Amino acid sequence: MxxxxxxxxxxxxxxxxxxxxxxxxxxxxxxxGRPVALPDAPSARIACVSYQPFRLEGETPYDVNAFIPPERIDADLSALSQRFDCVRTYSQGQGLSAVPEIAARHHMQVLMGIWLGSDARANARQIELGVATARKYPQVLRAVIVGNEVLLRGDLSEAVLAGYIREVRAALPASIPVSYADVWEFWLRHPQLASTVDYITIHILPYWEDQPVPPERAIQHVADVYAKVRQAFPGKRVMIGETGWPSEGRQRRGAAASVVNEARYLREFLAYAGKVDLPYNVIEAFDLPWKRAQEGTVGGYWGIFDTHARPKFAMQGPVVEVxxxxxxxxxxxxxxxxxxxxxxxxxxxxxxxxxxxxxxxxxxxxxxxxxxxxxxxxxxxxxxxxxxxxxxxxxxxxxxxxxxxxxxxxxxxxxxxxxxxxxxxxxxxxxxxxxxxxxxxxxxxxxxxxxxxxxxxxxxxxxxxxxxxxxxxxxxxxxxxxxxxxxxxxxxxxxxxxxxxxxxxxxxxxxxxxxxxxxxxxxxxxxxxxxxxx
Incomplete structure (x- = not known):
């Protein structure tokens, strides 16, 4: 029927x-809207954080005419100095060369970056500015990082990159360490590059792994990768140059971008880093709208602070998503x-x-x-x-x-x-x-x-x-x-x-x-x- x-x-x-x-x-x-209980961080203070001042709508480091006035950098570092001992920069010019001088006034140190890409003339200019700044403020610098994920992007060959690193190493006093930063897999693929640097800087971002790692397993993944890289380069110091978690954007397999997950990851990572005493830098200080053009929504939301310099979560106590x-x-x-x-x-x-x-x-x-x-x-x-x-x-x-x-x-x-x-x-x-x-x-x-x-x-x-x-x-x-x-x-x-x-x-x-x-x-x-x- x-x-x-x-x-x-x-x-x-x-x-x-x-x-x-x-x-x-x-x-x-x-x-x-319900508070989520999370483990507390051992401290609200963090060793080092990636700092890019291009956080207002329309600002981007890819604009060659962009310039961040020193007054803005001073205001940013004044606020960041309350929570961070150090900032990592990625390039020279556009106002960023003033970061070491301003950081010194706020009793902070700097991991100073020199940006390298496929343009040889731009690379030469970056190296010229970076070397000059490093020689002027050697007491402020923890290190100079020559190139960031150059091999990952495919901008330069290993041989050319190594030449740039040696050039900077030769131009700086031995008291300033020189490194290169890339995703951890690329260091394992290019082990010969280790001979050109004073220490190895790796990026471990569980969310962006080819096999994304959910937040509940993320810290164990970091520990496993860190141990693997140290084993691959015995006798060489290894620093985690970037690690963090996004607060907004699409989910990748079991890795969900959310405020709660960002807070959970950062708190658990700080506890782990304190136990094993590893050098690290977290990404990043502020949300960066310009990154959405490169990585979709999620690219703009890796900051511990939003674009208005407001903290997205506390380091102790429950966290609310919305x-x-x-x-x-x-x-x-x-x-x-x-x-x-x-x-x-x-x-x-x-x-x-x-x-x-x-x-x-x-x-x-x-x-x-x-x-x-x-x-x-x-x-x-x-x-x-x-x-x-x-x-x-x-x-x-x-x-x-x-x-x-x-x-x-x-x-x-x-x-x-x-x-x-x-x-x-x-x-x-x-x-x-x-x-x-x-x-x-x-x-x-x-x-x-x-x-x-x-x-x-x-x-x-x-x-x-x-x-x-x-x-x-x-x-x-x-x-x-x-x-x-x-x-x-x-x-x-x-x-x-x-x-x-x-x-x-x-x-x-x-x-x-x-x-x-x-x-x-x-x-x-x-x-x-x-x-x-x-």
Missing amino acids: SFPPSSRGRRLVAWSVLALLALAGAARWWLL QQWWLGWLGGAVCALLFVLAGLRRRRWQRRRGWLALGVAGFASGTAMAWQIRQMIYACRGAWEWSVSVAACLVALFTALRLASWLAGRLASAPFKPAPAGRLRNAWLFVLALYGLLLVFDGRYRDFPLGVFALPCVGYALTAWLDERRRMPSREALFLAAWLPVLGGAVVALELGENPVTWLWLLFNVSIAASVFAAWRRARAVPVMLGDSP
Whole structure:
């Protein structure tokens, strides 16, 4: 015996899904506002921190005309000296050559960087400025680091890099150590380079490893890598030149970027470093918006302080992920009201079930949209990205409102009206497939815009569940719907199933694809399958 799609059982399932979505949205925001207990750091004071003053919107070290006035550097180092004994810089010029002199006034030391790239003339200028500064302020410098991740970027060969290091070593007094900094694997691949430096500087970033390490195993990973490098270079001192954790951005397998995880990693690393007495530098002092252009959202959020020089967390006590978590509930309430007000023109909703359905759907949509807006605040870098993101949110809300209106009518047992689909659903199918392709083939730095896609994907799935019409979807819709689960599954597979965000992405892909195939199945079914059996 076959039952009509709008049977009581199906309506009950639809009610359950709407309620579950609203509760899940409310619970997610509430949980983000709960204090998380973490181990305390042994001290709020940190040995050394990476310092780049390019922390205001629009500032970037790649702008050759950029210049940071000494007054700003002085204000930064005055604040940093309360927490740090040393700062690490990466380049010369653009105002950074003043760092050693200013650091001395604040009783700080400097790991002074000389930037090397593929431009020989720029390299010569960097070395000239670096050598001059080092000779002028030798008592302030812990070391001069000649080049940063040059081999990782592929800017120079090992032989050319070694020549630059020897040039600087020969130009400086023996009292100033000279090193080179790179990801730890590249030191193991180029062991001969060790003969050119006084000590080895390695970067260990568990989040960025080719096999990302979750925060609960991150410190053990650091300890294992540090031991491996020391074993590979017996008799050579090894320093961790960069280590840290991001507070925002996409998750990589089990490595989630969050404020709580950043606080946890830093506290646990400081405890480990104190026990084994290793030299280290953490990355970094401030969040750097310009890095988002290179590494996606996550690149801009490795700072212990935000762009306004405010600490993101304390070194003792519980940590809260989202201080203003109640804004998510507020977004849900606003959308619930919006959906109900939009239903005023529908006389058929003069039933409590219809109004309730609109309110619940609106609240669920609002909590999802609030999360998307939060992601946009961290991710969007300019007018174009803001325009595209806002437009996508508005279209998603319009789609959700249309679908919620139809659902409310069906759940209130109003006279049947065909469910909205057509071109708007096809547009969402296309955009979802396009973004899925980008995630599969170029997804390392891309966020998952779950808040935007949740609304149409779940909405179309629910309307298909209650729809009774028989209209064949277009070939284009069927083609795109067939690919969405494949692309979503590929995203899950790329992260070995360890990233829960990718499973949600797959669920949304399957949901909207199912709405297309449900319509196709109904259109092909014989009439007796659409009603009660004779």
